Amino acid sequence: MMKMTKMMNKITCMRWKAFTCVVLLELLLVPVVSALVPATTTASKKIIFVSIIPLKYFVDRIISAKEVEVITMVEPGQGPETYTPTPEKMQQLSQASLYLHLGLPFERVMMERIKKINPQLKIVDVRNMGNVGDIEDEHKDEHKDGHKDGHKDEHEDEDDPHIWSSPRLMGKILPIIGVSIQNTLGKNVVNNSQQKLNNLQRELNNLDQEISKLFAAFRSLQKKFLVFHPAWGYFAKDYQLQQISIERHGKSPGPRDLEQLAVLVRKNNIKTLFVTKQQIRKQAETWAKSLNIKKIVELDPLAYDYFENTRKITAAILSSFRER
Numbered sequence: 001m002m003k004m005t006k007m008m009n010k011i012t013c014m015r016w017k018a019f020t021c022v023v024l025l026e027l028l029l030v031p032v033v034s035a036l037v038p039a040t041t042t043a044s045k046k047i048i049f050v051s052i053i054p055l056k057y058f059v060d061r062i063i064s065a066k067e068v069e070v071i072t073m074v075e076p077g078q079g080p081e082t083y084t085p086t087p088e089k090m091q092q093l094s095q096a097s098l099y100l101h102l103g104l105p106f107e108r109v110m111m112e113r114i115k116k117i118n119p120q121l122k123i124v125d126v127r128n129m130g131n132v133g134d135i136e137d138e139h140k141d142e143h144k145d146g147h148k149d150g151h152k153d154e155h156e157d158e159d160d161p162h163i164w165s166s167p168r169l170m171g172k173i174l175p176i177i178g179v180s181i182q183n184t185l186g187k188n189v190v191n192n193s194q195q196k197l198n199n200l201q202r203e204l205n206n207l208d209q210e211i212s213k214l215f216a217a218f219r220s221l222q223k224k225f226l227v228f229h230p231a232w233g234y235f236a237k238d239y240q241l242q243q244i245s246i247e248r249h250g251k252s253p254g255p256r257d258l259e260q261l262a263v264l265v266r267k268n269n270i271k272t273l274f275v276t277k278q279q280i281r282k283q284a285e286t287w288a289k290s291l292n293i294k295k296i297v298e299l300d301p302l303a304y305d306y307f308e309n310t311r312k313i314t315a316a317i318l319s320s321f322r323e324r
């Protein structure tokens with residue numbers, strides 16, 4: 001009951017925020033956009049928009065900067081959960097040809113507005129994998145029976161936007177990115193795009209197998225890792241790990257949650273707290289202290305080089321397993 005009321009409050013709050021956002025943006029954007037768009041647009045480089053930096057990495061590797069300009073919505077240091085597009089971003093978006101998005105909270109709120117600003121824009125939700133099925137639903141079902149210790153994770157009853165954390169899911173997203181780019185720019189414009197796509201697919205498969213092997217060596221009891229912000233739910237699921245999150249639905253835990261967390265930390269001898277680069281360090285330190293954890297390791301779920309970063313995350317989680 002409590003949970004229900006909380007959820008309703010949250011939904012109402014989000015709706016209000018969304019409404020205020022849209023109204024504010026409408027007020028802000030109309031004069032800005034009309035002032036910045038030249039009367040006659042010259043045939044310049046095509047613009048492709050992506051939600052987050054890791055998606056830019058993949059697009060950059062498929063096409064060269066000579067062919068297109070790839071613009072990221074959420075810039076370094078910004079959090080996708082709290083992001084609101086600036087008028088400058090909306091102006092650039094008004095001239096874009098393709099928008100590859102992940103259905104992030106702000107994108108869901110802004111989608112109608114974006115369509116109005118640029119009716120020609122091709123908008124592709126990269127999570128739609130055709131006959132492969134919907135990523136979110138597929139993962140949500142498996143989440144339901146994934147937690148045996150009574151600790152509910154952040155995304156049990158809401159969409160987890162961090163699908164890119166799993167290289168296996170990235171491997172499913174990649175063909176959609178590829179086809180969307182080819183359809184938008186034309187296969188002859190995109191130099192060797194198919195070859196590049198095949199290489200990326202192979203690299204993702206290799207990365208997936210490499211990570212599977214590394215984690216397979218550990219017993220299930222040890223495969224829990226503690227995070228402040230739950231950015232690695234899909235990663236954890238694919239490698240049979242369990243992400244324990246301090247943050248609940250974007251909020252700090254209550255006293256009862258904290259008690260439960262403390263028990264889990266003690267029982268599993270967890271010594272490291274992983275925080276994201278986008279987080280406030282001081283806040284993380286306070287929670288670490290209250291859970292008697294001395295080691296805080298910073299990870300970036302939004303780093304540019306996907307392969308290097310995913311290997312770095314894997315190594316950090318592995319070393320946290322070894323210190324127990």
Ligand SMILES: [Zn+2]
Nearest residue numbers: 081162229231
């Ligand atoms: Zn996040």
